[in-house]
Amino acid sequence: MTSPSVPTAPEPFRFPVAARYAGMASSPLKDIFALAARKDVVSFAGGIPDPALFDLDVVASCYEWVLAHQGHRALQYGVSEGELELREQAARRLSRDLPTHASQIRVTSGSQEGLFVVAQALLEPGDVVLVESPTYLAAVQAFAVHGARMIGVETDDDGVVPEALDEAIRTHRPRMVYLIPTFQNPTGRTMPAERREAVAEVLLRTDVPLIEDDPYGALSFSGSTWAPIASLPGMSERTLLLNSMSKLMSPGVRIGWMRAEGSILDTLAVAKAAISMQSSVVDQLTVARYLETADLDAHVATVSAVYRERRDAMATAIAPVLPAGAHVTHPEGGMFLWASLGEGYDAQRMLADAVAAGVAYLPGWSFFADHPDLSSMRLSFVTHSPEVIEDAVGRLGEVIAQHGQR
Incomplete structure (x- = not known):
């Protein structure tokens, strides 16, 4: 007499995972x-x-004002470019160093989404992105899942080394260069003005676009500030400049923006729409109200x-x-x-x-x-x-x- 066979448990169902996320x-x-x-x-x-x-009490009052005065609009769909009031406030802040119009601003859900929008808009599989060594780890992830290959460029205590950047551009022919010039994540170091000018000279001469990430620049311990590389002659049109309110107001609000010029603005809006349609309207209007009425500085x-x-x-x-x-x-x-x-x-x-x-x-x-x-x-x-x-x-x-x- 044969013993009854013991049924084997079925293998658990597994969704097929895209290669770019395999092992992650x-x-x-x-x-x-x-x-x-x-x-x-x-x-x-x-x-x-x-x-x-x-700044809890002030932020709370801004939310209350928006819901009381713009509630129906705040709870509705918005536009992919971002709400006009916020783009105007962002342009006003950026214009301290770099003349900026609201039409040159694209709102994102924090600068992290901004990096993903940039990658979606600019990168093809196999493209090379030059980054500082070391650099912000989530930027590496955002670029890598779009099939890009990151190459680290030599740095010193003043940031990326211009001569090394020049050589890496000639060797690898990158799609773009990604830098965090001010209070860099992860090192905390800052490029002095002379180094920024030298980096700009390399990028202008080699005709390579710059992604400049600046979420920390306002958090100065001495009161000194550093104008972005985008503000140097010839750089504004070839730089995508990313900012965020996460470190200045609240990371939970998830509001940031990008500054750009020219036809890339339309592409960024299309990429943003494909990813999330638009950032939270109520949060955008609240941040705009905060920037208009509070003393952020x-x-x-x-x-x-x-x-x-x-x-x-x-x-x-x-x-x-x-x-x-x-x-x-x-x-x-x-x-x-x-x-x-x-x-x-x-x-x-x-x-x-x-x-x-x-x-x-x-x-x-x-x-x-x-x-x-x-x-x-x-x-x-x-x-x-x-x-x-x-x-x-x-x-x-x-x-x-x-x-x-x-």
Whole structure:
């Protein structure tokens, strides 16, 4: 007599995944927010503003005014280009350094969507994009899923090296160059005016367009500001300049914009419509009202003063715990400090021990298009008080010391 066969469980259904997302079950950005949500860990991993610094009462009053005076319009569909009031306010702010008309603005749901719109509008599979080494990791992702190939260009403490950029352009014939000149993510460094002029000269001579990302530029600790590369002679027509309100007003609002000139404006609007039709109208009108009636500059100055104190706390705490030969940046603004521990250290392997000690950072390898520095880490100083920073960096120092002995 034969034993009855045991039925085998059917294989679970799996949707076919596009090749560009194959193997991407997670991402560094997803991991950032997971770490930030843990109550037992002081996270320096994400550039997450301290919610205590939000201009909550003023923002709430702007929402109330919009719903009371423009409620039916605010809750309706809008236009892909963005609501006129917001485009006018964005143009007004940009015109401080670069004459801009509202017609040259395209609204996005944060500068992150702006990067995706740019990639959708400009890139073909196989195109080369030159980026700083290291660069913003989510930009690499946005360009990569559109089939682009990123090439990292040599940098120093003043940003991308013009001679290296020139050589990379001649060697790789890129579709575009992507740069974050002011308070760069992840390093925090800023290109001085002379370096910006040298970079512009290379781009003008080689006729390569620039994607200039500037979400942090207003967060200056000294009061000094740097005009965008787009404002230099000849650069405005060949630059897509991205801005965001996420770091200045609120990341939850998800409103940013791009400045461009010429026929590309129509293409950007078409790409935006294909991705999301339009950004939230109620949020656009609220941001426009905020920019029209609130003193954003005063608010940013208050926030920047707090961030400066926290940068100083982190810089002071981390200096004595770094190994000999380590390199750490001292940003003049923004949200991030970048540390390279040097040969023999692997920041990814070290992370589990750091989290066990109650502190987290973002390993630097994910910010490189190629040839990553495995010893590097990005540390955000904006979320926590100086006292919390000092204590957590002390615990991180103990982990660094343990790995230095292995």
